[in-house]
Amino acid sequence: MSNKKYRFQIIRDLITDQEISNQDELLKKLIDLEISVTQATLSRDLRELKVSKVPNSSGQYIYRLTESNVPSTIVTHNEKVSLVFSQNIGVIKTKPGYANRIAFEIDNTYFKTILGTIAGDDTVLIIMKENCTREEVTEELRRIIPNINK
Incomplete structure (x- = not known):
């Protein structure tokens, strides 16, 4: 580099x-x-x-x-968004139709802890980088999804 x-x-x-x-x-x-x-x-x-x-x-x-580098919050506080983990994979569950937008924002934002995503209609699969903790991933995701797991 x-x-x-x-x-x-x-x-x-x-x-x-x-x-x-x-x-x-x-x-x-x-x-x-x-x-x-x-x-x-x-x-x-x-x-x-x-x-x-x-x-x-x-x-x-x-x-x-600025917003071109960090997205604004994309989920409002009244929407339920959950995040669960298995090994180095995270799964975000949201309302139908929201997953693609969330995955797009994650993939186009610099996160130290996330390699990439795959989205369905209401589910986003997150691949974590090695040696990252679940807490670090959750905290970074709160930049765009403040109510995740609250």
Whole structure:
């Protein structure tokens, strides 16, 4: 993997997993991970990755990937969505007609824990990456399905 691709992946991971509010904070985290980058390069990277600042639950502005990289929530709170696991496979059960959209969003979103999906009408089969926990998969899926298994 090229340095730029690797750096982009690390930036995506940091922004997705943590609440980072400015470039200095992000730059320090990259340096802590032994990734050498200038402020100018980081600015270009953020622009190229389409990173925006959005308010968090307490009103502080933090970096997030834009909608082209991270989907908006696709399931409303009144819809029941369940997730069960067997080995490295997960099965999402939803309302009829929703599975294809959910699978599309999962496949077109960067998830550290999911290799891919297969969808039916009301069922999505998820293939987990090796060495991922079920809890990690569930937490990542909550980015697009906040009410999964609640």
